[in-house]
Amino acid sequence: SQIMNSMPKAELHAHLNGSLSLLTIRKLIDLKSSHNCEDVHNLESIITKLCDEKHNKTLDECFEVFKIIHQLTDSEKSIYIATVDVIKEFAEENVRYLELRTTPRAIDGSLDTYVDAVIRAIDDCRKEKVPILVKLLLSIDRSRGVEIAKKIVDLTISLGHARKDVVIGLDVSGNMAQSNVTDYFPLLHKIKEAGLKLTVHTAEIRNDAETEAILRLKPDRIGHGTFISPSLIGSPHLLGLLKENNIPVELCLTSNIVCKTVPRYQDHHLKIFLDHGIPFSICTDDKGVFSTSLSQEYLIAFRTFNFTLSSMWSFSRKSLDYTFATENEKEQLKKIWKEWEHENV
Numbered sequence: 001s002q003i004m005n006s007m008p009k010a011e012l013h014a015h016l017n018g019s020l021s022l023l024t025i026r027k028l029i030d031l032k033s034s035h036n037c038e039d040v041h042n043l044e045s046i047i048t049k050l051c052d053e054k055h056n057k058t059l060d061e062c063f064e065v066f067k068i069i070h071q072l073t074d075s076e077k078s079i080y081i082a083t084v085d086v087i088k089e090f091a092e093e094n095v096r097y098l099e100l101r102t103t104p105r106a107i108d109g110s111l112d113t114y115v116d117a118v119i120r121a122i123d124d125c126r127k128e129k130v131p132i133l134v135k136l137l138l139s140i141d142r143s144r145g146v147e148i149a150k151k152i153v154d155l156t157i158s159l160g161h162a163r164k165d166v167v168i169g170l171d172v173s174g175n176m177a178q179s180n181v182t183d184y185f186p187l188l189h190k191i192k193e194a195g196l197k198l199t200v201h202t203a204e205i206r207n208d209a210e211t212e213a214i215l216r217l218k219p220d221r222i223g224h225g226t227f228i229s230p231s232l233i234g235s236p237h238l239l240g241l242l243k244e245n246n247i248p249v250e251l252c253l254t255s256n257i258v259c260k261t262v263p264r265y266q267d268h269h270l271k272i273f274l275d276h277g278i279p280f281s282i283c284t285d286d287k288g289v290f291s292t293s294l295s296q297e298y299l300i301a302f303r304t305f306n307f308t309l310s311s312m313w314s315f316s317r318k319s320l321d322y323t324f325a326t327e328n329e330k331e332q333l334k335k336i337w338k339e340w341e342h343e344n345v
């Protein structure tokens with residue numbers, strides 16, 4: 001486990017509010033207590049229970065957990081604290097590149113306030129020289145409707161110009177079962193036309209028609225891709241489409257096990273994608289809610305499939321090719337990876 005921790009890693013799929021550690025959650029509860037908010041102790045017991053009980057959660061129950069956590073990140077200050085903590089925790093386990101994603105919620109009626117707090121946290125970590133390059137994707141929550149999504153897309157495009165060093169694109173997430181993704185396609189085309197990057201949660205539950213529509217849209221990456229895998233009764237036609245378009249997939253092993261979309265680690269589609277030459281990156285999804293870390297996810301893959309250290313390094317190294325960083329940034333990062341390889345592999 002030590003070696004997976006020390007290996008430089010890139011995290012490409014981490015939802016801010018799902019990544020809060022219990023330490024941060026306690027801090028945010030204390031912050032609320034100091035403002036004499038009622039029900040904080042009730043909140044603490046619910047959150048501890050939900051985050052600790054790693055297993056026995058359905059995907060729908062996970063969405064309920066996020067609603068509770070959102071009650072703690074409802075101010076500029078709490079969002080700032082949450083972001084700084086998540087960045088530092090990833091940096092501590094040698095994640096050297098982080099693409100954080102988050103769904104802006106209105107704070108005092110303003111989405112900008114939310115995003116500004118996140119960007120300020122990223123800037124401050126940069127000033128403090130925390131050894132990690134952090135980029136931001138704004139998320140639209142499919143279950144919240146097109147109207148708010150449009151505002152988030154406009155904000156992404158404006159920040160994608162004004163703060164292009166940080167804001168690189170858009171993620172589509174939220175409950176797949178409660179929405180029709182094609183409603184959002186005109187907005188997703190706008191993101192592409194603006195030259196920004198796009199990643200979409202795809203085939204997290206089985207819906208072949210929707211999966212095909214997303215793959216034909218050609219996002220820059222997709223999240224999960226679970227039911228594209230023929231082993232999980234996905235269709236070979238979808239796998240072919242994924243391969244043809246060479247779309248990298250963000251894979252989150254523990255998340256899929258906890259949410260029961262994959263029965264056991266050894267059934268995970270990572271191995272099938274590897275065998276079919278589909279590009280992928282190992283990610284955490286929600287390290288807080290699923291009680292994991294990126295090092296832990298690498299260790300699980302390493303042990304489950306008996307990979308060599310050299311394979312693990314190459315998975316991590318290839319992730320850099322799938323990032324939305326600039327070519328120059330990728331070159332700088334590659335040097336860190338090379339150095340570690342030279343000393344350890």
Ligand code: 5GP
Nearest residue numbers: 015016017018066102103141173174175201
């Ligand atoms: P936030 O965007 O508030 O920082 O992070 C939590 C949100 O990310 C959730 O409310 C949900 O919209 C999205 N999210 C987190 N994990 C998952 C996941 O596994 N699947 C999907 N579809 N959405 C997720």
